Amino acid sequence: MSDSTVVGLHHEEQHHPELLHHFAEPQQQRDAASLGMWIFLGTEVMFFGGLFCAYLIYRRWYFGDFGAASKSIDATLGATNTAVLICSSLTVVLAVWAAQTARRTLLIGSLVITMLLGLVFLGIKGKEYKDKFEEHHVPGASFSFDHVPIPGHADQYANPRHAEIFFSLYFIMTGLHALHMIIGLGLFAWLLFMAWKGRFTPEYHTPVEIGGLYWHFVDIVWIYLFPLLYLIDRHP
Amino acid sequence: MSMATVTVQPVERENYLNKEYGVGSWLFTTDHKRIALLYLMSITFFFFIGGFFALLIRLELLTPVGDLVQADTYNKLFTMHGMVMVFFFLIPSIPAVLGNFLVPMMIGAKDLAFPRINLLSWYLYIIGGIMMLHCMLTGGVDTGWTFYTPFSTAFTNTKIVEAGLAIFVAGFSSILTGLNFVVTIHRMRAPGMTWSRLPLFIWAHYATSIIQILGTPVIAITIVLVAVERTLHLGIFDPRLGGDPLLFQHLFWFYSHPAVYIMILPSMGVVTEIIACFARKRIFGYSFVAFSSIAIAVFGFLVWAHHMFVAGISVYAALVFSLLSYAVAVPSAVKVFNWTATLYKGSIHYDAPMLYAFGFIGLFTMGGLTGLFLAALGIDVHVTDTYFVIAHFHYIMVGGALMGYLGGLHFWWPKISGRLYPESLARLAALIVFLGFNLTFFPQFILGYLGMPRRYFQYPQEFQVLNVLSTAGATVLGVGYLLPMLYFLWSMRYGKPAPDNPWNAAGLEWMTSSPPTTFNFEKEPVVTWEAYNYDELDAPHKEEVPVVR
Numbered sequence: 001m002s003d004s005t006v007v008g009l010h011h012e013e014q015h016h017p018e019l020l021h022h023f024a025e026p027q028q029q030r031d032a033a034s035l036g037m038w039i040f041l042g043t044e045v046m047f048f049g050g051l052f053c054a055y056l057i058y059r060r061w062y063f064g065d066f067g068a069a070s071k072s073i074d075a076t077l078g079a080t081n082t083a084v085l086i087c088s089s090l091t092v093v094l095a096v097w098a099a100q101t102a103r104r105t106l107l108i109g110s111l112v113i114t115m116l117l118g119l120v121f122l123g124i125k126g127k128e129y130k131d132k133f134e135e136h137h138v139p140g141a142s143f144s145f146d147h148v149p150i151p152g153h154a155d156q157y158a159n160p161r162h163a164e165i166f167f168s169l170y171f172i173m174t175g176l177h178a179l180h181m182i183i184g185l186g187l188f189a190w191l192l193f194m195a196w197k198g199r200f201t202p203e204y205h206t207p208v209e210i211g212g213l214y215w216h217f218v219d220i221v222w223i224y225l226f227p228l229l230y231l232i233d234r235h236p
Numbered sequence: 237m238s239m240a241t242v243t244v245q246p247v248e249r250e251n252y253l254n255k256e257y258g259v260g261s262w263l264f265t266t267d268h269k270r271i272a273l274l275y276l277m278s279i280t281f282f283f284f285i286g287g288f289f290a291l292l293i294r295l296e297l298l299t300p301v302g303d304l305v306q307a308d309t310y311n312k313l314f315t316m317h318g319m320v321m322v323f324f325f326l327i328p329s330i331p332a333v334l335g336n337f338l339v340p341m342m343i344g345a346k347d348l349a350f351p352r353i354n355l356l357s358w359y360l361y362i363i364g365g366i367m368m369l370h371c372m373l374t375g376g377v378d379t380g381w382t383f384y385t386p387f388s389t390a391f392t393n394t395k396i397v398e399a400g401l402a403i404f405v406a407g408f409s410s411i412l413t414g415l416n417f418v419v420t421i422h423r424m425r426a427p428g429m430t431w432s433r434l435p436l437f438i439w440a441h442y443a444t445s446i447i448q449i450l451g452t453p454v455i456a457i458t459i460v461l462v463a464v465e466r467t468l469h470l471g472i473f474d475p476r477l478g479g480d481p482l483l484f485q486h487l488f489w490f491y492s493h494p495a496v497y498i499m500i501l502p503s504m505g506v507v508t509e510i511i512a513c514f515a516r517k518r519i520f521g522y523s524f525v526a527f528s529s530i531a532i533a534v535f536g537f538l539v540w541a542h543h544m545f546v547a548g549i550s551v552y553a554a555l556v557f558s559l560l561s562y563a564v565a566v567p568s569a570v571k572v573f574n575w576t577a578t579l580y581k582g583s584i585h586y587d588a589p590m591l592y593a594f595g596f597i598g599l600f601t602m603g604g605l606t607g608l609f610l611a612a613l614g615i616d617v618h619v620t621d622t623y624f625v626i627a628h629f630h631y632i633m634v635g636g637a638l639m640g641y642l643g644g645l646h647f648w649w650p651k652i653s654g655r656l657y658p659e660s661l662a663r664l665a666a667l668i669v670f671l672g673f674n675l676t677f678f679p680q681f682i683l684g685y686l687g688m689p690r691r692y693f694q695y696p697q698e699f700q701v702l703n704v705l706s707t708a709g710a711t712v713l714g715v716g717y718l719l720p721m722l723y724f725l726w727s728m729r730y731g732k733p734a735p736d737n738p739w740n741a742a743g744l745e746w747m748t749s750s751p752p753t754t755f756n757f758e759k760e761p762v763v764t765w766e767a768y769n770y771d772e773l774d775a776p777h778k779e780e781v782p783v784v785r
Contacts, residue, residue: 022346024760032349032423039415039449047453050487054472057483139470161471161478168470172461
């Protein structure tokens with residue numbers, strides 16, 4: 001869905017390098033595209049919002065079980081991924097600036113680094129999923145979370161059913177986030193191709209800008225996911 | 237504006253219909269007007285499918301015993317009726333057809349901001365529609381259109397996932413339409429077309445789009461959760477596994493209550509245009525009507541739990557939601573009062589669109605007032621899940637939304653097709669629809685109040701008379717819906733060519749040719765007047781020629 005917002009605009013751009021027929025001036029076209037992306041991100045907030053809502057309710061209901069389940073995830077991997085994504089946001093900003101100031105090499109370089117960082121993120125994510133799979137923490141028939149103490153209550157064990165809800169939400173939320181990353185990678189591959197062909201100029205670089213908006217949004221979702229899923233019961 | 241075109245009427249002026257021919261020129265079009273017609277054809281198709289299910293339901297309920305179908309089939313019939321009508325007819329109806337056609341024209345734009353995304357939204361609708369058809373043909377769903385868990389995730393063995401995905405895909409079509417409208421209204425208005433000069437149709441569509449943008453993603457993620465839970469046996473909504481079925485209801489109604497306003501707000505916009513034109517007056521209290529649309533959109537998001545009063549929510553939450561539900565009545569009443577005030581001392585013409593608008597006001601008022609019965613905690617306990625609820629929401633969705641849709645189709649048909657429809661036949665059809673509708677649904681209020689529950693294929697003997705009345709009404713209603721389809725089709729070939737402004741109506745869409753050219757206007761219009769300037773239009777010295785401003 002998300003890339004169609006941008007792609008749709010672009011195919012037309014190919015045929016009419018200057019301006020689409022139904023716009024009066026380039027500024028109007030640019031404003032429309034960026035407003036469109038902001039609204040799309042608004043729909044994305046609501047899309048993830050349903051999941052955050054479910055998370056918050058069950059976290060309150062099953063406070064200790066969620067803490068115990070959260071502790072079983074590798075926070076170091078999560079923290080590394082957070083750092084990776086923050087760096088990628090920086091390279092995205094660089095890409096936008098490079099497009100605005102006609103620095104083609106920097107633009108291409110920034111796009112490539114952004115994509116590499118995205119791939120690193122997905123790789124680490126895959127490692128995390130693999131660990132969970134081996135620990136039988138993937139919800140379903142072979143799920144097991146027996147005899148895991150609730151943090152702060154060494155005499156109580158977490159209820160496996162409730163921990164399973166945590167892991168259900170963990171996989172759905174991070175999975176949906178990863179899907180957005182993959183779509184973002186596709187989008188950036190396309191931006192890279194256009195940048196390679198030298199299609200972006202200081203007058204026309206809207207796709208880089210709104211592609212960047214999308215990437216930042218996906219980063220920000222992670223910034224909320226990371227503490228909620230990894231950090232809720234960590235103590236120094 | 238384009239007044240030069242009115243004087244001579246050559247046989248075939250170039251317009252959006254005859255510019256190109258062939259299937260490809262339609263399937264790959266990015267013209268908002270052609271996409272509107274694509275939508276018109278597809279939603280009409282689904283309307284008749286949904287109507288077919290309704291017919292079977294009413295036939296089954298003719299007698300107290302289950303003779304036409306048995307319980308399982310009956311469950312599927314009302315489920316498919318609801319899903320098709322809600323997701324594939326009512327939600328796209330006015331926005332995707334009339335909105336698509338008119339939003340750019342009314343604000344003086346050449347097209348929507350994202351023409352290709354507009355086409356994409358139609359394809360998504362079609363893909364969702366095909367999935368839904370496939371689902372229906374291979375077994376269907378029996379949960380009711382509400383998909384309540386855990387029945388939908390852990391018990392029924394019907395095609396929940398496929399139906400859910402169909403709605404998911406169609407939902408994105410709705411999101412993209414809303415997104416396109418908001419950007420278009422913000423960024424594409426012609427010079428001089430300020431926010432306070434916008435036709436109220438545009439305000440209504442703006443409010444609708446906000447709901448589509450903010451509400452639809454929530455139902456989308458809810459469907460994802462249901463599908464995942466059902467296929468992987470997770471426990472997010474299953475109480476046996478620690479999940480909460482009420483959470484599903486909250487998420488579901490967070491969209492599905494505002495969805496009612498997706499259906500009714502555009503209809504209110506249509507009715508506003510019609511009333512101003514056929515009363516020959518500026519709408520009374522323009523800004524109140526405009527902001528009441530926004531208020532309905534905002535309040536509409538805060539009342540969802542009134543569907544759950546008997547589902548076990550806390551009594552304090554129920555109190556708050558009851559109060560907020562009453563609050564929605566305020567902007568709705570503002571509209572009704574302002575339409576009435578517009579009619580006051582107006583020079584009223586009883587053409588077919590106006591008959592539909594009158595029908596709308598009456599039926600919407602009844603639907604809205606009975607909604608207050610349901611918002612009242614005590615009465616709601618008595619009538620929840622009875623035919624009272626069925627009658628109430630059909631008064632809103634069919635009596636309101638559908639009447640507005642038909643009125644709008646008649647009003648703008650000369651612009652859309654370039655032809656006039658047969659007026660006296662259309663008035664007759666409007667009358668048949670109104671009578672048939674009331675005969676179908678008014679008895680259901682009484683049935684519900686007497687205690688006939690919804691969603692059963694049998695009922696006690698004493699309810700038969702009212703059920704027979706209702707079924708008879710449905711037949712009349714069916715005739716009322718077939719008629720317009722037939723004479724619209726007839727008029728496309730045999731109707732008299734329409735002048736550019738057959739109603740002498742205000743608004744930019746009437747200042748271009750009928751049917752319009754691909755880019756709507758010959759040159760970009762510049763707006764220097766308020767909306768609904770009927771006193772200027774009707775000033776005696778300007779009777780003959782189009783107004784020179």
